[in-house]
Amino acid sequence: MSDVAVTALCDIYPDRVDALAGPVAEASRIKPRAFTDYRAMIDARSAYDALIIPTSMITHGIIALDALRAGIYTAIEVGGAASLEECWALVRASEEHGAPLMMLENCCYGRRELLVTNLARQGQFGRLMHCRGGYAHNLSELLVEEHDNNRHMRIYNYMGRNGDIYPTHGLGPYAKLLDINKGNRMVSLVSMASKSRGLPLWISENKGPGHPFAKTDFTQGDVITTAIRCANGELILLTHDTQLPRPYSRAGLVQGTKGIWIESDIGKDDEPPLHFRRMGMLHIEGKSPMAHDRPNLRELWEPASNYLAEYEHPLWREYLEAQGNGVNAISAGMDTIMLRAMIDGIREGRAPIDVYDAAAWMSITCLSEESIQAGSASVAIPDFTSGKWIERKKEAGKYSLD
C-alpha cells in the first residue's frame, strides 16, 4: 500500500523487533521506531496516526485501553473478553477520549459474507429471522506447536476456561447484517458445552506421555453452542469447535421470510470453479428452482455463485478488477479490504466495526463462560450503547457494513 507506512514497531521480545525492523523499513521506505514496552510506544504517539494491536486475546484489551485513553485511533485483532468490565472500559475510554476503536474482524469483509450481505440488504431473503456462524477449525496441532515453538500462549485458554473463546469470526458478519447496535441489539444468550476430550487425545497420541501438556486437565468443551436472542426477535446460533479433527468451516447461515443461504465448503477440493462451492448455497423464493414431482418438498438449493454477477459487493467488484482475477480470490482479499477500511477510518475518524460492536461481540466470550458454569443459564447481554442503539444511524461510507 503505497499510501501507508509502518513508522513504529513494538514487541515484548526484542529479537522479534529486530527481525521485523529491516523488512518493515524496506516496505515503508522509512526506518520504524522500535519498542519493547507498549507504554513507551503509546507515549511516542506523534510517531504514528493509529495503532494496530494484534497481541493475544487476553492482552489486546488491556493495551487498547491504554491507547484509547491516550486518544489514539486503535485497531485490535479479534478475540473475546475475559470480563464485561473490560468491554465497558473500552467503550468509556473511546467515548471519553474521542478515540475510535476498530475491531479487525476480517470475516466481515469476506467475499461470500459480503455477497450475502448485499443480497440481504436488497431484500432477497425478506425479513431476517435467523443467522448462524461459528469457528470450526481443528487447532489441536497448532495450539501445541505455537506454544512449543513460537512463544504463543493461546493453549492456556483451554485450561480453566469453557466457553466460546473466539466468537467474532462467526458472529461479526451476521451481527452487522442484523443491525446490532444500530436499530437492534443482542439481549440474552445461553451456551452449552460438550465435554473436553480432543486436545488431550491429540497430545497423547502425537506428542507422547513426556510432553508437558500430556497430563494437563483441559476444561474447554470440544463443541460449544451459543444461542443469542436479539431485541427485534431474531435468533443467532454460534458454534465454537476447535479441538476435533474436522474440515474448516465458519458455519454460516442467513434465513429470512423469503429465502435462506448456507455456507458450504463440501465440494471436492479440485472441483472447478472454486467459487461455486465457496460462495455457499441458497434458496430464494420465486427465483430458485423448485421440484415439481414432490408436492411438499419443493424448494431446491442453488449455488450462491449464480448471484455473483448481479449481487457481488462493490468492494469485492473493485478488488477483483484491480487483481485482474475474478475466480479464486477468497481470503487474502478480505484482509486487504478490511485494512483499507481501517485506513479510511483513520482518515475519517470513524470505525466501520466500532467500539460498541467490539464490546458486544467480545462480551459473548465471558457471558458464554458464565452461562455454561451456571448450567446453561440464560444471561443478559449488556447494552454497551447505553440506549443509543435505538436511534443510532447507519453510515453510508464505502467501507460501511451497515
Place this chain on the structure above:
Amino acid sequence: MSDVAVTALCDIYPDRVDALAGPVAEASRIKPRAFTDYRAMIDARSAYDALIIPTSMITHGIIALDALRAGIYTAIEVGGAASLEECWALVRASEEHGAPLMMLENCCYGRRELLVTNLARQGQFGRLMHCRGGYAHNLSELLVEEHDNNRHMRIYNYMGRNGDIYPTHGLGPYAKLLDINKGNRMVSLVSMASKSRGLPLWISENKGPGHPFAKTDFTQGDVITTAIRCANGELILLTHDTQLPRPYSRAGLVQGTKGIWIESDIGKDDEPPLHFRRMGMLHIEGKSPMAHDRPNLRELWEPASNYLAEYEHPLWREYLEAQGNGVNAISAGMDTIMLRAMIDGIREGRAPIDVYDAAAWMSITCLSEESIQAGSASVAIPDFTSGKWIERKKEAGKYSLD
C-alpha cells in the same frame, strides 16, 4: 406384506372408515372390523395383535395410554408431548400392564442414518461428542391446505404453542446412537425461538385477507433451537424450522474425537448418482483426504457414499438386495424397514424404540416450550427409566438400534 393383515380399522369420521374398508380388505384378504370410537376398538382386542395409532400429536398419547392399560402392544406415530405427566403415564402403563410401546420413528431406519450408525458403532468417529438433527421443512402451505381440505388440525399447534413441537425426526437417530436410556441419558435442555412471521405472511400473500387464518396470531417461532446436555457429556443440538421457504433438511451431524459426518442435500436435484449427495459428507481421521498445501486447514470432506460398500447397514443391504435396486431407494425403504421392525417386535414382545425412548423424546416438546416461556431457562429432562438407564443392556436383535 404377505404375513400381515389389517383386521380392524378405526377413524372418528365414518366416511373415512368406509373409504378404507374396501382397499384394506383386498390387501389383507380379510374384511376388517370397523370402528369410529377408539374405545370400542380397544375393547375388541381379540381382533388383532397390536394397534398402530397414527392420530394427531395431541391425541395419540391419550389413545395409546388406554391401549397400554388394556395390555395391547401399541405403536404410535411420532410427535411431541404436551406435558411430562403424559410421558410418565405412558411409561407407567406400559410397565404395569406389560405392554410394549413402540414409537414409529421412521428416520431411525433411514439409509443414511443407519450408515452413520454403523460407522459410529464400528468406531470410525471415535468417541462421540456432538450430534445435531432437526426438522427443517416448509409446512406453510401444507398446514393451511390440510386444515381446509382434510380435517387436519395440526396448524392449531402454531397458535399458543412455541417450542420444538416435532422433535423426533431429528433427535431419534442420534438419541439411539448416543445410547440414551441404555448407559446414557438426556439431563437438561435450553431452547430459544425466533419471532413468528412466516405463516401469517404466507397466508396473507397466498390466501388473501378473507381466509379464516388471515387475522390469527401465530405464536410458534419460525426457527427454534434446542441444546441438550447428556449425562456422559455429549451435546445434542436440535432445530425446528417449518414456516419459512427453504429446502427440506433433517440437519444431521455426528461428531467424535476421530471424525465427523454431516447431512448434505445440497447437490443439484438431477445430479447422479442420487445417493452421492443423499448420504451426506464426512471426514474420518486417517482415512479421508487431506490438503497438503494448507498447513492449518488440512481436513477435507468426502462423500459418505464412499463408505457404503463397507459400512452399509445390514438392514439396508437386505432391503436393497430384495428390491434389486441399489441406487435411489431412500424414503420408502425406511418406512418398510421400520414396519418390519415393529412386526418383529410384536412377535417377540419387544420394541426397538421403546416406551422410555418415546417418553424421553416426546418430553423435549413440552420442555422446550417451558424453557422458551421462561426466557430460555435451563430445564431438567426427567429420567423416565427411574435409574434403570445405568444398567439397562443393549439388545442384539436384527432390528435393534442399540
